[in-house]
Amino acid sequence: MAATLSLSNVSRVFGDTRAVDQVTLDIAPGQFVGVIGRSGAGKSTMLRLINRLIDPSEGSISFDGSEITTLKGKSLRAWRRDCAMIFQQFNLVDRLDVLTNVLIGRLAEHGFLSSMAMRFTDAERTMALQALDRLDLVPQALQRAGTLSGGQQQRVAIAKALVQQPKIMLADEPIASLDPANATLVMDGLKQINTEDGLTVLVNLHTLDTARAYCDRIIAMRAGRVFFDGTAAQLTDDVVRDIYGTEGLRDFNEAVTSTQRIAVPA
Numbered sequence: 001m002a003a004t005l006s007l008s009n010v011s012r013v014f015g016d017t018r019a020v021d022q023v024t025l026d027i028a029p030g031q032f033v034g035v036i037g038r039s040g041a042g043k044s045t046m047l048r049l050i051n052r053l054i055d056p057s058e059g060s061i062s063f064d065g066s067e068i069t070t071l072k073g074k075s076l077r078a079w080r081r082d083c084a085m086i087f088q089q090f091n092l093v094d095r096l097d098v099l100t101n102v103l104i105g106r107l108a109e110h111g112f113l114s115s116m117a118m119r120f121t122d123a124e125r126t127m128a129l130q131a132l133d134r135l136d137l138v139p140q141a142l143q144r145a146g147t148l149s150g151g152q153q154q155r156v157a158i159a160k161a162l163v164q165q166p167k168i169m170l171a172d173e174p175i176a177s178l179d180p181a182n183a184t185l186v187m188d189g190l191k192q193i194n195t196e197d198g199l200t201v202l203v204n205l206h207t208l209d210t211a212r213a214y215c216d217r218i219i220a221m222r223a224g225r226v227f228f229d230g231t232a233a234q235l236t237d238d239v240v241r242d243i244y245g246t247e248g249l250r251d252f253n254e255a256v257t258s259t260q261r262i263a264v265p266a
């Protein structure tokens with residue numbers, strides 16, 4: 001199917017650890033997919049394999065029918081542009097203003113010299129302002145990124161990812177360092193882009209309530225494997241107990257408590 005992301009028997013081994021173990025998945029265009037699981041379950045490794053920050057030990061990853069795992073040079077750079085990644089720690093340049101940070105998302109389109117000079121066209125500036133507008137950040141456009149709140153910085157990171165004009169958006173624990181109110185704004189931003197642009201979103205989450213509230217599909221990983229793959233309604237308490245284990249359930253309950261506050265109006 002067009003623009004489907006497919007993983008087939010993908011594994012990644014680090015020493016004795018099978019961080020991702022024989023994962024097979026098809027992600028249809030436009031899905032909003034949450035990946036949950038205990039710490040160390042393999043969630044980050046799976047996202048990093050998809051955008052080729054790391055290479056698989058075995059298996060195949062394809063997008064729109066093209067193999068991703070063998071891409072090199074220019075075609076690998078093109079894939080990284082098509083497959084934007086949001087990180088927990090925002091990855092912005094604190095001393096640069098918000099607009100410039102967003103424009104950095106365009107650099108993959110530039111040659112070496114224009115990248116070094118950070119020269120951008122008027123059309124790119126307009127595109128960056130439109131992306132900031134979608135995330136309600138135009139008033140902050142000329143402010144230094146380092147002076148913004150964590151939630152605002154993460155929304156700048158989403159705007160920066162948007163100007164890459166990606167085909168798929170990966171987010172690795174994008175709300176893990178945010179308070180509940182900011183976490184809601186960031187998740188709302190991702191959901192809006194998913195709904196309006198039909199962009200596929202794959203997001204690692206620590207908090208089950210967030211996954212239930214936002215995701216069409218929830219994938220739970222355990223010890224590198226896909227342990228559950230279904231809708232929020234199919235994710236019963238028994239499955240949750242199996243995903244997190246008795247010990248993990250304690251951390252998980254704390255996470256639920258903190259996200260429950262998201263739903264409470266201020």
Ligand SMILES: Nc1ncnc2c1ncn2[C@@H]1O[C@H](COP(=O)(O)OP(=O)(O)OP(=O)(O)O)[C@@H](O)[C@H]1O
Binds near residue numbers: 037039040046
């Ligand atoms: N670069 C690496 N070198 C060695 N081991 C690694 C490396 N990256 C991940 N691992 C191991 O692989 C396993 C899966 O890690 P991963 O970070 O993918 O889990 P996770 O589910 O994202 O956890 P968390 O929620 O804590 O981020 C862990 O046992 C981890 O220690």
